[in-house]
Structures are given as structure tokens and as C-alpha cells.
Amino acid sequence: MNKKKGKQSILFANPPVITSVANIVGPMEGEGFLQQYFDTIMQDNLHGLASWEQCESYMMEYAIKKSVEKENSTIDNIDCIFAGDLLNQLMSTHFAMKNLQRPFLGLYGACSTMVEGMLLSAIMLDGGFASKVVAAASSHHDAAERQYRFPNEMGVQRPPSAQWTVTGSGATVVSISGTGPRITGATIGKIVDFGIKDPNAMGPAMAPAAVDTLWQHFQDTGRTPNYYDMIFTGDLGSVGRDLVIQLLQEKGLDIATNYQDCGCMIYREEQDAHAGASGCASSAIVFTGLIYQNLMSGKWEKILFLGTGSLHSTTSYQQKESIPCIAHAVAVEVL
Structure with a gap:
């Protein structure tokens, strides 16, 4: 059940x-x-x-x-x-x-x-x-x-x-059946809005939503960060990634040793992407590439994969609204 x-x-x-x-x-x-x-x-x-x-x-x-x-x-x-x-x-x-x-x-x-x-x-x-x-x-x-x-x-x-x-x-x-890693669990996020209005600062805007979902996942499941070989967020970039580590440390959780953001894994520094990658495809291409291959090879057996979303629009920005954000998580494990 x-x-x-x-x-x-x-x-x-x-x-x-x-x-x-x-x-x-x-x-x-x-x-x-x-x-x-x-x-x-x-x-x-x-x-x-x-x-x-x-x-x-x-x-x-x-x-x-x-x-x-x-x-x-x-x-x-x-x-x-x-x-x-x-x-x-x-x-x-x-x-x-x-x-x-x-x-x-x-x-x-x-x-x-x-x-x-x-x-x-x-x-x-x-x-x-x-x-x-x-x-x-x-x-x-x-x-x-x-x-x-x-x-x-x-x-x-x-x-x-x-x-x-x-x-x-x-x-x-x-x-429903076959060979490959399995989605063993999920945490559904909720809207988190810290009042940031700058659409060029999506990492800082989304970081609190990522922290909220991560914290709730560990509270709900009774797991600790070291249950997972790696924890990935979707596209917070370098600024948002550092904020997630800091905000969770303030809550008593340390994920620094087994956490990375997909937005920091795609572009080289000389490509001038500034704070990193973003977009729906940021997490999609990292999961369907590096993460999936490492799960299939046995390098990792348990990962927590978070999608982070900045839910602003051109209309909300023009109306000077803040940026509502959300993060969802799936636990993917090799059983």
C-alpha cells in the first residue's frame, strides 16, 4: 500500500x-x-x-x-x-x-x-x-x-x-516494470515567495523554495542528507546553490559534501554564462545524461533530484509583483 x-x-x-x-x-x-x-x-x-x-x-x-x-x-x-x-x-x-x-x-x-x-x-x-x-x-x-x-x-x-x-x-x-533505477518517493513542493522582484536573480529567488522542499522531505521521510549519494537541484546557479547550503546549515542540516546544482554543471567558466545555467532543460539534460548514466553504472545508488521553478511571467514583472517559486523532489534509487 x-x-x-x-x-x-x-x-x-x-x-x-x-x-x-x-x-x-x-x-x-x-x-x-x-x-x-x-x-x-x-x-x-x-x-x-x-x-x-x-x-x-x-x-x-x-x-x-x-x-x-x-x-x-x-x-x-x-x-x-x-x-x-x-x-x-x-x-x-x-x-x-x-x-x-x-x-x-x-x-x-x-x-x-x-x-x-x-x-x-x-x-x-x-x-x-x-x-x-x-x-x-x-x-x-x-x-x-x-x-x-x-x-x-x-x-x-x-x-x-x-x-x-x-x-x-x-x-x-x-x-511499471523493466530494468533501470526506480522512482521510490516524491515530495510535492508549495509556493514560496521571499519578495524578490528581479528576474535576473532567479537563483536567490528559488533557493528558499528548494530549502523548503528539502527540509520537508527529510522531515517527512525521517531520512538525513547522507542517505543519498548525491542531492541535485535544477537550476539555482552558483549564487542560489550557495544560498541553499547556507540556509540549510542554519536549520542544522549540512548537505555541502553531497550536493550540486545542475545549473553549475553545464557551462565552462570561459563560456560566460555568468551564474550558470537555467531553464527547463537545465535539469532535464543533466538527469538524462550524467545522472542517469552514473545510476546505471553503479557509481550512485540513491539520489534526490529537485526541480526548482521561478513562476513569474512578463505580466507579473510589468505589474511589479514578486517572484513566486516552487520546488518538487523525486527520490531515484537503484534497487
């Missing part, structure tokens, strides 16, 4: 299996630290298409098809797809889903979308409502800049706290 643990967490009775993953990235991501972990590296940010948004749709469709293909399955065997991106009304995702023609539930969790999809996939499978689903997320630097900030052609100078939106997409096939 499933067990709800504490206030916000679940431990699954029949943990579903992540049976396959796939990803695709842009050229800047391909020049970073993780180039060996990507299925495809595009030569440019358009990939022969008419717009950045069309390119993002292509990336998501590619990642989903590739993940299913690597599992030696077909798209017709997928019961449902959970997916989302950063754009208004999930623009890129909807055009990708039009081509895939599978049952679909669109998600907007900003940069927490990948983990939100994995969490909901596990709930659907463990509940007996499906046997095979896909969780996917995408982002595109140029499309996101056009929507949220300034026209790319202006070349606006970014402050040191700013992060670089990842161009890429990652997809996971989650199955």
Missing part, C-alpha cells in the same frame, strides 16, 4: 522504473562540461527551421522519440506524456505533441517541469492507471530571451547574477 509520509511526501509501494532516457542540446551546451552525455548536439540554435520556437518543438519531439526508440519500443506503446516548456501556453510543447499524437497532459512548473513530470508519472504508474509514460521538458535560450527579457538583437548586458537559459530537451520513459 502506498504511504503518504508526513505533510508533502509519498513513498511508492511499487516504484516505477526509468527504463530509458534521451536528450538533445544546442551548440553552447555541447561545448560545456557534459558533451559526452548528450545524444545529439545541434550545430546551431535553429537547426534549419524558421524560428527558435519551431526548433524547441523539434528538440522535444526528438527527445521523446529517441527515448522510446532506445527502449526498443514504439510511440504507440506510450499511455501518456507529461511535458512542458517555458513559453506562453506551452507553445513549443503543444506543436511537438500535435505530431506525436499521444494522450498528453501539459505542465507548467517553469524550471521544475521535468521533476513535476517524473513525479506525476510515478503516481500514475504506481496507481495502476498506465503501464508506460514519458516525462519531458524543453527550453530554448533565444525563445526564452525573446519572451521574458529583451529582443536578442539588442545585446543587453546581463548582470553577474543572471543565468543562461539552456537550449535543449530531455525525456524519460517511466515504466
Whole structure:
């Protein structure tokens, strides 16, 4: 029987299996630290298409098809797809889903979308409502800049706290049975808003939400940070990562020795990404690349994976509202 643990967490009775993953990235991501972990590296940010948004749709469709293909399955065997991106009304995702023609539930969790999809996939499978689903997320630097900030052609100078939106997409096939690491638990986050209004400071804005979910996960499950080989957050960047460590230390939890943020793992310093990577694809490409391969190789057996999302919009920013944030977590273990 499933067990709800504490206030916000679940431990699954029949943990579903992540049976396959796939990803695709842009050229800047391909020049970073993780180039060996990507299925495809595009030569440019358009990939022969008419717009950045069309390119993002292509990336998501590619990642989903590739993940299913690597599992030696077909798209017709997928019961449902959970997916989302950063754009208004999930623009890129909807055009990708039009081509895939599978049952679909669109998600907007900003940069927490990948983990939100994995969490909901596990709930659907463990509940007996499906046997095979896909969780996917995408982002595109140029499309996101056009929507949220300034026209790319202006070349606006970014402050040191700013992060670089990842161009890429990652997809996971989650199955009721098979070979691979399992999603054994989850913690559903809640909105945390510390009043930050600067959209160039998303790391500091999201860090309190990450801390809130991490703290609740450990309270609900009775686990300590050293239960996990590694703990990952999605895209806090260097500033947000350091804040998470500091804020948890103030609560009596030390995660400094086995914690890293995906936003700090993608770009090299000379690539001038400032505080690191951001975007839905930040956590998606790191999980479907380095993290999954290290779980499959046995280097890690237990990881806690948090998606962190900054839930502002162009409208809320223009109305001078603060930035509401959220973080969701899944425990992934090799059993």
C-alpha cells in the first residue's frame, strides 16, 4: 500500500522504473562540461527551421522519440506524456505533441517541469492507471530571451547574477516494470515567495523554495542528507546553490559534501554564462545524461533530484509583483 509520509511526501509501494532516457542540446551546451552525455548536439540554435520556437518543438519531439526508440519500443506503446516548456501556453510543447499524437497532459512548473513530470508519472504508474509514460521538458535560450527579457538583437548586458537559459530537451520513459533505477518517493513542493522582484536573480529567488522542499522531505521521510549519494537541484546557479547550503546549515542540516546544482554543471567558466545555467532543460539534460548514466553504472545508488521553478511571467514583472517559486523532489534509487 502506498504511504503518504508526513505533510508533502509519498513513498511508492511499487516504484516505477526509468527504463530509458534521451536528450538533445544546442551548440553552447555541447561545448560545456557534459558533451559526452548528450545524444545529439545541434550545430546551431535553429537547426534549419524558421524560428527558435519551431526548433524547441523539434528538440522535444526528438527527445521523446529517441527515448522510446532506445527502449526498443514504439510511440504507440506510450499511455501518456507529461511535458512542458517555458513559453506562453506551452507553445513549443503543444506543436511537438500535435505530431506525436499521444494522450498528453501539459505542465507548467517553469524550471521544475521535468521533476513535476517524473513525479506525476510515478503516481500514475504506481496507481495502476498506465503501464508506460514519458516525462519531458524543453527550453530554448533565444525563445526564452525573446519572451521574458529583451529582443536578442539588442545585446543587453546581463548582470553577474543572471543565468543562461539552456537550449535543449530531455525525456524519460517511466515504466511499471523493466530494468533501470526506480522512482521510490516524491515530495510535492508549495509556493514560496521571499519578495524578490528581479528576474535576473532567479537563483536567490528559488533557493528558499528548494530549502523548503528539502527540509520537508527529510522531515517527512525521517531520512538525513547522507542517505543519498548525491542531492541535485535544477537550476539555482552558483549564487542560489550557495544560498541553499547556507540556509540549510542554519536549520542544522549540512548537505555541502553531497550536493550540486545542475545549473553549475553545464557551462565552462570561459563560456560566460555568468551564474550558470537555467531553464527547463537545465535539469532535464543533466538527469538524462550524467545522472542517469552514473545510476546505471553503479557509481550512485540513491539520489534526490529537485526541480526548482521561478513562476513569474512578463505580466507579473510589468505589474511589479514578486517572484513566486516552487520546488518538487523525486527520490531515484537503484534497487
